[in-house]
Amino acid sequence: MAEEVCSATYERKALVLPLNFMAATTSPSAYSRLSAIASQRSVHEAFGWLHLHQQQIMGWQEELVAVPAPPFHEHTRANWLLKFFQAAGLQGASIDEEGNCLGVYPGAEHRQSTVLISAHIDTVFPPDTPIAPRIAGTRLYAPGACDNGAGIVGMIAILHSLRHAGIEPEHNILFVGNVGEEGEGNLRGIRHIYNQKMWRTTIGSHLVLDGAGHEVAVTQALGSRRYLVTLTGSGGHSWTDAARPNPIVVLSRVITRLSKLDLSGTPRTTLNVGTIEGGSAVNSIPEQAAARFDVRSTAPEQIIRLEVELYRAVEDSVIEANRKSSFPLTYTIEIIGDRPAGSLAKESSLHHAIEAVDRHLGIRSEMRVASTDANIPLSLAVPAVSIGAGGEGGGIHTRAEWYDAHGRELGLRRALLLLLMMAGY
Ligand SMILES: [Zn+2]
Structure with missing residues (x-):
């Protein structure tokens, strides 16, 4: 690019x-x-x-x-x-x-x-x-x-x-x-x-x-890795199915957690969420939410560190959301870019x-x-x-x-x- x-x-x-x-x-x-x-x-x-x-x-x-x-x-x-x-x-x-x-x-x-x-x-x-x-x-x-x-x-x-x-x-x-x-x-x-x-x-x-x-x-x-994170659930009606986990809400928790990471200092390392999408109607619990992340660093080990953080944030947030629900969310993390x-x-x-x-x-x-x-x-x-x-x-x-x-x-x-x-x- x-x-x-x-x-x-x-x-x-x-x-x-x-x-x-x-x-x-x-x-x-x-x-x-x-x-x-x-x-x-x-x-x-x-x-x-x-x-x-x-x-x-x-x-x-x-x-x-x-x-x-x-x-x-x-x-x-x-x-x-x-x-x-x-x-x-x-x-x-x-x-x-x-x-x-x-x-x-x-x-x-x-x-x-x-x-x-x-x-x-x-x-x-x-x-x-x-x-x-x-x-x-x-x-x-x-x-x-x-x-x-x-x-x-x-x-x-x-x-x-x-x-x-x-x-x-x-x-x-x-x-x-x-x-x-x-x-x-x-x-x-x-x-x-x-x-x-x-x-x-x-x-x-x-x-x-x-x-x-x-x-x-x-x-x-500059090395970079890019990820597409997709959360999928049963979806439902906003009133009658209100207890079911909402993929948009859970994805927001993932983003909030990642945005709190301290990336200051050298080697320069960055994490960006570039796109977010999901949902179909204001009165529906969405069936899916997805976001694209971009991680960059001049040091390969920093990219690996952030990749681990990304996986953990997704796993922890999904596990937490599924804890009390019989309509569990699933997730996929796809690597959509890798520049050594x-x-x-x-x-x-x-x-x-x-x-x-x-x-x-x-x-x-x-x-x-x-x-x-x-x-x-x-x-x-x-x-x-x-x-x-x-x-x-x-x-x-x-x-x-x-x-x-x-x-x-x-x-x-x-x-x-x-x-x-x-x-x-
Ligand atoms: Zn060019």
Whole structure:
């Protein structure tokens, strides 16, 4: 859901610092490797392509946002992206069983090792959401314009610039437009990629493009678990059956108990009740009540602790309600989301590469914690980072969402350099 990434990436303006500010934290070997890459003529040509095609990239973005991609119904947009992958000659360009669009940009040395670049193609918007993209100056107004219109067209632009400049990296680059990043998609697209043996054993690192911005790098995966709690009873008439347990009342006790837990302190941990539903008429004891809970923490053990609290609160409240009743309530607790935690080691070559690219471009990435597609590789100890694709955005996950291409070029240069550091060139 890159909720956090997408809302975070546009908050800050570029923080341009003098080069010597970064000198102390940049690995000399990473920086000299980057300088060698950035000085190559072909890389300049790729930059040139990005510079000259800003208009075209915006045109693709306007076309893309009009192709709906609600959760679990991303196929039309996957097919839209497939045309680009096929036209660019990616090897094995296709749509997999989960609905991801993918293809390989072959490396020069035909090595087994692969670098993955991905952008999620799903949106949070239901199928009936009216979409009428509007461009004003450098700004595109449309639901999903930034999240993840920016990431998807950023990925396409990088592919074109590589092709145009004839760049042959050492390792293969796997391009993926993945499904299932938002909400209850539960990272199913990227999870599927890593469940395939051929990818799990060959992917050496992973770059996620999500939303706008060029000053944030999500290197820590915020873990989360989501639960649907459902209480079911016999129901009845509000007057004649008044003694029977009421699922709404019992669910309210569960929520009250959980809301009294002390979650202050570090590591930051949160518990939210996001939806509640139940009942059918004002003069009926409801047959059912249900609520959805979201638990988050950077520490896996805190998530487990809260899960235990949730189970106990439900069990105790139901047992208490059933004590004097011959119309017992039953309950189910269903896990509807599970995003594993993990983090990128500061000593990893990918971390050094991010700092080296920063120094080269005269920017500084703020390392952040969020829940993104990078959770999956990070939890599997595959070096991974989620970054914005440049520009700015706002109104994320609302119908008033917008994307501003001002500054996109810098963001795409950053992504391209990072990708070449990962893939070797
Ligand atoms: Zn996103």
